[in-house]
Amino acid sequence: MIEPQVNLDPDSLSPVGDKLRGPLEDQLTSALRAAAEKIADGYAGEPVDTVTAQLLEQTRAGLHPDIAAGFEPDHAELRRVAEAIVRDS
Structure with missing residues (x-):
């Protein structure tokens, strides 16, 4: 199973x-790893x-509402995690 890792761009903070x-x-x-495992x-x-x-929805559900509202992951990276789930299942 893929071990996703969220890295924030310090220039955008x-x-x-x-x-x-x-x-x-x-x-x-x-939150992303928990969502990936559940899915x-x-x-x-x-x-x-x-x-x-589903990954985006479940990840946001596992976060505090204020953090979830601001969570905008890189779509390509989220899709890479989704592709790994589909491939490995």
Whole structure:
């Protein structure tokens, strides 16, 4: 199984966001990994686009609402995780 990792671009963060970058990356990564595991466990042949949407939805569901509202992952990276779920299932 793929071990997704969320990395935030320090150039896009405010000074406060930059100070919180490590813990925030950890929280986002944890939520993404939990979502990927849950989706992989229940995978039933859905297309990659559907799995990608599920990943985003489930990841946001695992976050504090304020963090979830600002979570805009790189779509290509999220799709790469979805492709790995489809491939490995």
